[in-house]
Amino acid sequence: MPNYWLMKSEPEECSIDDALAAPDATVPWTGVRSYQARNFMRDDMKVGDGVLFYHSSCPEPGIYGVARVASGTRPDPTQFDAKSPYYDAKSKLEDPRWLLLDVQAVRKTRVLALPEMRDTPALADMLVLRKGNRLSITPVEAAHWHLIVDKMLK
Structure with a gap:
Protein backbone atom coordinates (compact mmCIF):
# COMPACT_ATOMS: atom_id res chain seq x y z
CA MET A 1 0.00 0.00 0.00
CA PRO A 2 1.49 3.37 -0.94
CA ASN A 3 2.15 6.20 1.45
CA TYR A 4 1.32 9.78 0.61
CA TRP A 5 3.38 12.93 1.03
CA LEU A 6 3.25 16.68 0.61
CA MET A 7 6.52 18.03 -0.74
CA LYS A 8 7.19 21.77 -0.78
CA SER A 9 9.22 23.46 -3.47
CA GLU A 10 9.79 27.11 -4.14
CA PRO A 11 8.65 27.64 -7.75
CA GLU A 12 11.88 29.52 -8.60
CA GLU A 13 13.80 26.36 -7.61
CA CYS A 14 11.51 23.77 -9.19
CA SER A 15 7.88 24.33 -10.15
CA ILE A 16 5.38 21.73 -11.29
CA ASP A 17 5.92 23.09 -14.81
CA ASP A 18 9.69 22.57 -14.46
CA ALA A 19 9.12 19.01 -13.30
CA LEU A 20 6.72 18.24 -16.15
CA ALA A 21 9.24 19.65 -18.67
CA ALA A 22 12.15 17.59 -17.30
CA PRO A 23 13.18 14.32 -19.00
CA ASP A 24 10.61 11.68 -18.04
CA ALA A 25 8.94 14.47 -15.97
CA THR A 26 11.39 13.52 -13.22
CA VAL A 27 13.48 15.82 -11.02
CA PRO A 28 15.94 15.18 -8.19
CA TRP A 29 14.56 16.65 -4.96
CA THR A 30 17.68 18.51 -3.83
CA GLY A 31 18.27 20.92 -0.98
CA VAL A 32 16.43 19.18 1.86
CA ARG A 33 18.22 20.38 4.99
CA SER A 34 15.91 19.19 7.74
CA TYR A 35 16.84 15.99 9.52
CA GLN A 36 13.19 15.03 9.96
CA ALA A 37 12.42 15.54 6.25
CA ARG A 38 15.61 13.66 5.33
CA ASN A 39 14.57 10.80 7.59
CA PHE A 40 11.14 10.63 5.90
CA MET A 41 12.94 10.24 2.55
CA ARG A 42 15.42 7.70 3.88
CA ASP A 43 13.17 5.59 6.08
CA ASP A 44 9.59 5.93 4.89
CA MET A 45 9.28 7.09 1.29
CA LYS A 46 9.10 4.34 -1.33
CA VAL A 47 8.97 4.28 -5.11
CA GLY A 48 5.35 4.73 -6.18
CA ASP A 49 4.25 6.74 -3.14
CA GLY A 50 1.95 9.63 -3.99
CA VAL A 51 3.13 13.23 -3.73
CA LEU A 52 1.19 16.48 -3.50
CA PHE A 53 3.46 18.98 -5.27
CA TYR A 54 3.22 22.15 -3.17
CA HIS A 55 4.59 25.59 -4.06
CA SER A 56 5.83 27.61 -1.09
CA SER A 57 7.40 31.07 -0.67
CA CYS A 58 5.30 32.44 -3.50
CA PRO A 59 2.30 34.79 -3.85
CA GLU A 60 -0.19 31.88 -3.72
CA PRO A 61 1.14 28.92 -1.69
CA GLY A 62 -0.68 25.68 -2.30
CA ILE A 63 -0.87 22.38 -4.15
CA TYR A 64 -0.10 22.76 -7.86
CA GLY A 65 0.16 19.16 -8.98
CA VAL A 66 0.34 15.46 -8.28
CA ALA A 67 3.54 13.45 -8.49
CA ARG A 68 5.04 10.19 -7.31
CA VAL A 69 8.26 9.08 -5.70
CA ALA A 70 10.36 7.75 -8.58
CA SER A 71 13.55 6.48 -6.89
CA GLY A 72 15.16 5.51 -3.65
CA THR A 73 17.51 7.88 -1.88
CA ARG A 74 21.08 8.76 -2.71
CA PRO A 75 23.48 11.48 -1.50
CA ASP A 76 22.49 15.01 -2.50
CA LEU A 112 -5.52 24.23 -4.21
CA ALA A 113 -4.43 27.32 -2.30
CA LEU A 114 -3.59 27.36 1.37
CA PRO A 115 -6.70 29.40 2.36
CA GLU A 116 -8.99 26.88 0.65
CA MET A 117 -7.19 24.04 2.42
CA ARG A 118 -7.61 25.87 5.76
CA ASP A 119 -11.33 26.43 5.04
CA THR A 120 -11.93 22.70 4.46
CA PRO A 121 -12.88 21.12 7.82
CA ALA A 122 -11.95 17.60 6.65
CA LEU A 123 -8.34 18.79 6.17
CA ALA A 124 -8.03 20.58 9.53
CA ASP A 125 -5.52 18.10 10.97
CA MET A 126 -3.16 18.01 7.98
CA LEU A 127 0.40 18.61 9.16
CA VAL A 128 1.03 21.36 6.61
CA LEU A 129 -1.82 23.37 8.17
CA ARG A 130 -0.49 23.23 11.71
CA LYS A 131 0.82 26.48 13.11
CA GLY A 132 4.60 26.68 12.98
CA ASN A 133 5.06 23.71 10.64
CA ARG A 134 7.89 24.53 8.27
CA LEU A 135 8.88 21.02 7.18
CA SER A 136 9.47 20.67 3.45
CA ILE A 137 8.15 17.09 3.45
CA THR A 138 5.19 15.91 5.50
CA PRO A 139 3.20 12.69 5.51
CA VAL A 140 -0.38 12.90 4.24
CA GLU A 141 -3.10 10.61 5.57
CA ALA A 142 -4.83 8.44 2.98
CA ALA A 143 -8.20 10.10 3.72
CA HIS A 144 -6.68 13.55 3.07
CA TRP A 145 -4.98 12.33 -0.12
CA HIS A 146 -8.21 10.90 -1.53
CA LEU A 147 -10.26 13.98 -0.63
CA ILE A 148 -7.72 16.27 -2.28
CA VAL A 149 -6.88 14.19 -5.37
CA ASP A 150 -10.25 12.55 -6.05
CA LYS A 151 -12.57 15.44 -5.20
CA MET A 152 -10.84 18.80 -4.80
CA LEU A 153 -8.40 18.65 -7.71
CA LYS A 154 -10.75 17.23 -10.35
Missing part, protein backbone atom coordinates in the same frame (compact mmCIF):
# COMPACT_ATOMS: atom_id res chain seq x y z
CA PRO A 77 25.49 16.39 -4.45
CA THR A 78 24.61 20.00 -3.57
CA GLN A 79 25.92 19.43 -0.04
CA PHE A 80 29.46 19.10 -1.46
CA ASP A 81 29.30 22.05 -3.90
CA ALA A 82 30.73 25.17 -2.26
CA LYS A 83 28.92 27.31 -4.85
CA SER A 84 25.51 25.86 -3.96
CA PRO A 85 23.20 27.55 -1.47
CA TYR A 86 22.76 24.04 -0.03
CA TYR A 87 26.48 23.52 0.63
CA ASP A 88 27.27 21.90 3.97
CA ALA A 89 30.95 22.16 4.94
CA LYS A 90 30.47 19.53 7.66
CA SER A 91 29.16 16.89 5.27
CA LYS A 92 31.76 14.38 4.04
CA LEU A 93 31.77 12.30 0.84
CA GLU A 94 32.34 9.15 2.88
CA ASP A 95 29.55 10.07 5.33
CA PRO A 96 27.00 12.36 3.64
CA ARG A 97 24.39 14.06 5.82
CA TRP A 98 21.85 14.89 3.14
CA LEU A 99 19.91 12.75 0.69
CA LEU A 100 17.66 13.23 -2.28
CA LEU A 101 15.22 11.13 -4.21
CA ASP A 102 13.63 11.58 -7.61
CA VAL A 103 10.08 12.86 -7.97
CA GLN A 104 8.10 12.29 -11.15
CA ALA A 105 5.35 14.78 -11.94
CA VAL A 106 2.12 13.03 -12.92
CA ARG A 107 -0.06 16.05 -13.70
CA LYS A 108 -0.57 19.71 -13.07
CA THR A 109 -3.81 20.53 -11.28
CA ARG A 110 -5.84 23.57 -10.49
CA VAL A 111 -4.27 25.41 -7.57
